[in-house]
Amino acid sequence: EAGVTQFPSHSVIEKGQTVTLRCDPISGHDNLYWYRRVMGKEIKFLLHFVKESKQDESGMPNNRFLAERTGGTYSTLKVQPAELEDSGVYFCASSLRQGIVEKLFFGSGTQLSVL
Amino acid sequence: GQQVMQIPQYQHVQEGEDFTTYCNSSTTLSNIQWYKQRPGGHPVFLIQLVKSGEVKKQKRLTFQFGEAKKNSSLHITATQTTDVGTYFCAPKTSGTYKYIFGTGTRLKVLA
Structure with a gap:
C-alpha cells in the first residue's frame, strides 16, 4: 500500500514568491491534515480536511496561506507571497477513523526555505 | 487555547538507562496519541x-494516561541507540476533531 506522498521534498524560494505544496494521502483516507514544524520545534497544526471540506482551519497563520482539496483526494497548500518566517518543514498526514482509533500516517514532508 | 507541554525538552541518557517523557494538557482530553520522529x-x-x-x-x-485525562507519560526501559529521536504526544480535546502536538522531547542515547 502506498503511503502519504508529498512533493516537492525541498523548495527554496525568495521572499515574495509563491510556492505550492502538494500532498497525496493514502487512498480511501477521508481525513487529511497539514502541520508545520519550524526550526526543529513543536509540530503546529494548520488545518484539517474531511473529504473536500475544511473541518478546522484554525491553525492557518494568515491569509497568505490557502489550502484546497478538490474532489476529496490530493491537497495543495499555497503560500503567496512567502515570507521569511514561513520557512520550515510542512507535513501532511492522512487517516481513516476506525471506531475510536485514528492513526495518522505522515508524509516525508516538504522542507521550505524562504530566503 | 489549549496548551500542551512536554518535559523534559531534551534528555541525554547512557545506553541501558531508563527514560521518561511527560505530557501535560491544560484541558481534559478525549484521547491521546504518541508519535516518534x-x-x-x-x-x-x-x-x-x-x-x-x-x-x-x-x-x-x-504508555500511561492520567486518571483525570489531562496528562500522559511514555517510559522506555533500558534505552538503546535505536530509541534516538523526538517523542511527541498528540492529544485530542473533547469536542474537537484535530490532534494538537506537544512540544516534544528529544532523546539522545549515548553508546
Whole structure:
C-alpha cells in the first residue's frame, strides 16, 4: 500500500514568491491534515480536511496561506507571497477513523526555505 | 487555547538507562496519541490511549494516561541507540476533531 506522498521534498524560494505544496494521502483516507514544524520545534497544526471540506482551519497563520482539496483526494497548500518566517518543514498526514482509533500516517514532508 | 507541554525538552541518557517523557494538557482530553520522529524523518504513530488511567506496553515502552485525562507519560526501559529521536504526544480535546502536538522531547542515547 502506498503511503502519504508529498512533493516537492525541498523548495527554496525568495521572499515574495509563491510556492505550492502538494500532498497525496493514502487512498480511501477521508481525513487529511497539514502541520508545520519550524526550526526543529513543536509540530503546529494548520488545518484539517474531511473529504473536500475544511473541518478546522484554525491553525492557518494568515491569509497568505490557502489550502484546497478538490474532489476529496490530493491537497495543495499555497503560500503567496512567502515570507521569511514561513520557512520550515510542512507535513501532511492522512487517516481513516476506525471506531475510536485514528492513526495518522505522515508524509516525508516538504522542507521550505524562504530566503 | 489549549496548551500542551512536554518535559523534559531534551534528555541525554547512557545506553541501558531508563527514560521518561511527560505530557501535560491544560484541558481534559478525549484521547491521546504518541508519535516518534527520527532525525530527518517524519512522525510515526506509536500508540493511542483512550481510557482514564489506561496503561499500555509495547516491548520496552510503557504508555500511561492520567486518571483525570489531562496528562500522559511514555517510559522506555533500558534505552538503546535505536530509541534516538523526538517523542511527541498528540492529544485530542473533547469536542474537537484535530490532534494538537506537544512540544516534544528529544532523546539522545549515548553508546
